Amino acid sequence: MDILLTGIKPTGKLTLGNYLGVMKRLKTYQEQYDCYFFIADLHALTLPIEPEVLKNNTLDVLSLFIASGINPKKSTLFLQSQVSEHAELNTILMNYLYMGELSRMTQFKSITEKMKNEAIGLGIFTYPVLMSADIVLYNASFVPVGEDQTQHVELARDLVHRFNKKYGDILTLPRTLVNTSSKRIMSLSDPSKKMSKSDPKGDIFLLDDEKTITKKVMSAVTDMVGKIQYDPTNQPGISNLINIYASLKSISIEEVENMFKDANYGTFKKEVAKAINDELTPLKEKYAKIRNSDELNSILALGAKKASERARPILNKVKKAVGLIVNE
Ligand code: ATP
């Protein structure tokens, strides 16, 4: 069975972007692949974060993963920091990605631009190295990500080519799986920017209450055109709402345009808000049960054990390939 792997950083409250971009599909993948789902808590340290916040976010994401239908017995669900093979492989792979290519990554460029007057830790620069390690450590063939992460997976592919050319057929070449219908969910207040949990203006959070969600959707930025049609250039706000509605209902953009061809923005927004609440209310109920249960620790222990059992032999293979001595 092919290996599928994906991670989410516990940097903030999960958004509708995270959910539609990736999380919603994981339950289906669980039936088709051998799945590794992890919380990228080491990656969350790449920008300043308070310890208590990180801890709470981590347990929130874990509970939301489970609430969205991931079965920790069937899939491997774990914390990146609890499987030390990630950090070990990171140290090795650092030498096979180059400073030039890392400095060209869009995520790195936009963060350094935004923080140009602040001290910036090295981790944000080497972020794609650890992400490559995360992926190749399990011989993952498929990596479902939102469109914003495809550049990093491309870089991981370059790394695999480079590494295998030098040492033989050691690493598996990963491929992204991007959900074409909801590849990038945009901010409701500035639809030129992606909805992002570490920059929460214009976000819908999965744990927002129904009223808040409705309020946020009703005040989403639109335009003066007055027609519900998909035109991201001239009507980015409406197009984003169409995209959200289509993803939630699993229908096409054209179907949404058709359904609402005579509706005004207010009516359409009400329906979008309702669709979001219909999806998220049951999710929140499940989340609340899991988050307050004492099972979380044993779920993490099981996940770390299963992940390490899979990762250790692959790490050893890499170590041997580069000439490190492994005591087995
Ligand atoms: P951060 O701002 O900390 O980077 P994020 O919201 O981008 O947070 P990540 O943990 O970086 O979340 O990403 C988790 C997954 O969600 C990734 O696969 C990413 O591609 C996807 N994702 C994030 N934002 C969106 C979005 N707006 N639309 C679709 N997918 C998204």
Ligand code: MG
């Ligand atoms: Mg991100």
